[in-house]
Structures are given as C-alpha cells and as structure tokens.
Amino acid sequence: DVKVTQSSRYLVKRTGEKVFLECVQDMDHENMFWYRQDPGLGLRLIYFSYDVKMKEKGDIPEGYSVSREKKERFSLILESASTNQTSMYLCASSLATGGGGGYTFGSGTRLTVV
C-alpha cells in the first residue's frame, strides 16, 4: 500500500510564525500536491510538483511556498501564518501524469492559527 504521511495531525501556531508542514510518500510517486480543505469550499489546490525541485502554483498560492528537494518529500511553508490560514491541509501523491491510479491522500494536518 502506498503511504502518504503528514508529520502532524494537529498543529496550533501563533500569528506571524513561520510554519512547516511536511509530507512524505514511500512509493516513488512522481507527483505531489498540497490542498486545503474548508467546509463548503471543497479541496483547493495550493501548490503541486511533478518532479524534484519543480513546483507550480495552484489556485490559492498566496501566503504559501513549497519545497521539494527529494522525490519523496514535499513541504508546505506558511511564511507568516495568519488566522485565515486556519484550515485542514491535505497532501496527496500520484504515480505520474498519465499514469494509472488516482491520488493517495495523507491523513491531513488540522492547523489552527491564533
């Protein structure tokens, strides 16, 4: 089974802090994605990566950055956390573009910014 592991299940941070959310997958997937999930808004794409050191903006990249130094790890960075970034953050991976299978999601990180 593919596993996508997010480092924290729950996180509480203060406004202005720099926050790192880590995601690791163990099945050599090419593609990795970061979404945030808010009630009534579904899953909105923040950033994604189709290769090591490659990143592309999704629909809501403002206030976020990402890092993919190794194939298995995709980090989401909140440069200066704000209360409107309180949300559930979901990481996902997929084998490759055009490849078989869909996304495998991590368990999510519920971030609260106070």
Place this chain on the structure above:
Amino acid sequence: GENVEQHPSTLSVQEGDSAVIKCTYSDSASNYFPWYKQELGKRPQLIIDIRSNVGEKKDQRIAVTLNKTAKHFSLHITETQPEDSAVYFCAASRNQGGKLIFGQGTELSVKP
C-alpha cells in the same frame, strides 16, 4: 480559470433509496473524472473514476455517467446503506495523475 461545480451540498436519503450527485466542469480539455469519498475524520478515498472516452462506468452499487458535450458528470449510488454516509467529492483533470480540480463536496446522509 478551471472550475468544478458540485450539487447538492447536502443530500439526505432513506436506506435503500438511490442518491445522485451532479458536477459540471469548465475546462473542455478535461478528460479524467474521479470521485472521492471522505468519511468523518478520515482521508479522501477514490471510489470510482471515468475517462472521457467512456460514457458510463459501474462498480457494484455505484456508477458514474459522463456527458462531455454538456461538460457534466454524475455519481449514482443505488440501494444506499448507512455506511454510504460521507462527504463525496467530484474532480476533473486533463490527465490521470495530474492536478485535480475538486468540486465543493456533497454531504450524504443515509437514514436507517
């Protein structure tokens, strides 16, 4: 930009009834349409998907239909059971495995 609209936002049915969730997409280049089920407190799980060269796909009690001309696709669940209660998300992508644009989600409640 690319957009996926999903309706209804909530759906309540009696056990044994059918449930239908509908989605429309804006990107005419989309050709892969998965559906995910998210139970309370758990991660989304892929339940069925369809490619644009297929009009309908079935897997036991669930089926998905696609109308590419209308840019519309639907999830059908027959003989619903309480364990079908969850939030369901539709999504669209240009390529399987590529970035997915998700709908807003439908909270399905199946009453015993």
